[in-house]
Amino acid sequence: RQQAADVLVIGAGAAGLMCARVAGQRGRRVTVLERANKPGKKILMSGGGRCNFTNLDVQPEHFLSRNPHFCKSALSRYTQWDFISLVSEHGIAWHEKADGQLFCDHSSKDILNMLLQEIEAVGVQLRLRTEVTAVSRKEEGWVVQTDQGIWVAESLVIATGGPSIPTLGATDWGMRWGESMGHELVTYRASLVPYTAHPEDRAGWAPLSGVSLPATLSVSARDWTGDVLFTHRGLSGPVALQISNYWQPGETVFINWWPHGDLLAQWHSARQQQGRQTLVNWLGQDLPRRVADWLAGDLGQLRLADLDGEQVTRLRTRVHAYAFQPAGTEGYRTAEVTLGGLSTDDISSRTMASGLHSGLYFIGEVLDVTGHLGGYNFQWAWSSGQAAGEVV
Ligand code: FAD
Numbered sequence: 001r002q003q004a005a006d007v008l009v010i011g012a013g014a015a016g017l018m019c020a021r022v023a024g025q026r027g028r029r030v031t032v033l034e035r036a037n038k039p040g041k042k043i044l045m046s047g048g049g050r051c052n053f054t055n056l057d058v059q060p061e062h063f064l065s066r067n068p069h070f071c072k073s074a075l076s077r078y079t080q081w082d083f084i085s086l087v088s089e090h091g092i093a094w095h096e097k098a099d100g101q102l103f104c105d106h107s108s109k110d111i112l113n114m115l116l117q118e119i120e121a122v123g124v125q126l127r128l129r130t131e132v133t134a135v136s137r138k139e140e141g142w143v144v145q146t147d148q149g150i151w152v153a154e155s156l157v158i159a160t161g162g163p164s165i166p167t168l169g170a171t172d173w174g175m176r177w178g179e180s181m182g183h184e185l186v187t188y189r190a191s192l193v194p195y196t197a198h199p200e201d202r203a204g205w206a207p208l209s210g211v212s213l214p215a216t217l218s219v220s221a222r223d224w225t226g227d228v229l230f231t232h233r234g235l236s237g238p239v240a241l242q243i244s245n246y247w248q249p250g251e252t253v254f255i256n257w258w259p260h261g262d263l264l265a266q267w268h269s270a271r272q273q274q275g276r277q278t279l280v281n282w283l284g285q286d287l288p289r290r291v292a293d294w295l296a297g298d299l300g301q302l303r304l305a306d307l308d309g310e311q312v313t314r315l316r317t318r319v320h321a322y323a324f325q326p327a328g329t330e331g332y333r334t335a336e337v338t339l340g341g342l343s344t345d346d347i348s349s350r351t352m353a354s355g356l357h358s359g360l361y362f363i364g365e366v367l368d369v370t371g372h373l374g375g376y377n378f379q380w381a382w383s384s385g386q387a388a389g390e391v392v
Helices: 012-024 041-049 072-077 080-089 109-120 172-179 199-208 236-243 264-275 279-283 289-299 309-321 376-389
Strands: 002-010 030-033 052-055 093-095 101-104 125-127 132-138 141-148 151-160 185-191 214-220 223-228 235-236 252-257 322-324 337-342 360-362
Touching: 002 012, 012 030, 012 052, 012 109, 030 151, 030 185, 041 052, 041 109, 041 172, 052 080, 072 376, 080 101, 080 109, 080 376, 141 236, 151 172, 172 185, 185 235, 199 235, 199 289, 214 236, 223 236, 235 236, 279 289, 289 309, 322 337
Parallel strands: 002 030, 002 151, 030 125, 151 360
Antiparallel strands: 052 101, 093 101, 132 141, 141 151, 185 337, 214 223, 214 252, 223 235, 252 322
């Protein structure tokens, strides 16, 4: 049986639900097709269950894309303040964490329920457990085949996200289908993802597993200061995830474990005043004890006054410019986002419409637009969903 709609949205994630809401408000008959048994699984999982739904400081610099200008139009027309108003209208309590990141006070469910109420209010049909398998363009419109039947619509919105966290049902279907329709696919990979370490590093780090501390991580393109976390497999924490957006496989990550001062200068003054103190005790005043032990290594029990110039220079390099060569990343299994995706080259930055096929739109993470950690990926989903919703 063939069913009809004005607008078909494929994917009931953040971007798809937002787009459906806006199109529904315009009186369009909208159906959302979702392969999973529940909508918005990534919303539910996000922000440790509290959904970091946007950021107070949304600037284009917080997004990566081969075309860094692409995101500007949509982000400036549906801003973080617009989404905050919507959240507040629904009486959802929220708070700011570090760096302008906004989280729900209670649960990510509040955000998902808000979107579900909004789409229900405007008569959007939501079909779960309905996987799109093939799409073709016919005279009567877009013909979408699913494992639950066939739909036909004038407008088709691809909001299928990226393949990170396959256990949630995430796929790269939208990216691959877009490519088959002539859109360029910018190489994509897992990002906002923890690093894995080579066995040599891992052996040294074993006692550190679970320890978190502030540090500066740098790769050639960027540096970031904040918390990193030693895991039993490598390095995680917000700053390790942030830098993964800029890291190229094979590249060394330089780590400054003592980002707020110069070790050499501080050692010079400390050896005058506390020359009898052991290196490890001295380092332990500013660093977690286990990290101090590991960084000091075989120098740990030497007194500050007894360290020679060569030893201090060696220590300084280890503390301020530790060269970490990741084995790789944890991959899509735990990645928060997919970096890369369908090129924005043939997409309108105002409407998200394909320049190659009429009535076709791409929104959210399926496109080559990736945000920093901190609520930016959801803001992109809301803004791009709104942009398409206004015209589909
Ligand atoms: P998605 O939300 O992934 O939705 C795509 C939907 O399409 C899915 O429901 C999928 O099942 C469906 N689909 C795929 N293929 C098909 C098909 N063939 N047929 C039918 N349906 C299909 N971002 C933030 O800004 N803040 C956070 O706090 C945050 N935390 C995160 C935590 C985790 C663990 C993860 C994984 C991500 C997090 N993100 C966060 C990133 C954010 O969740 C995504 O960037 C965002 O959900 C992308 O929205 P989207 O609508 O484009 O795709």
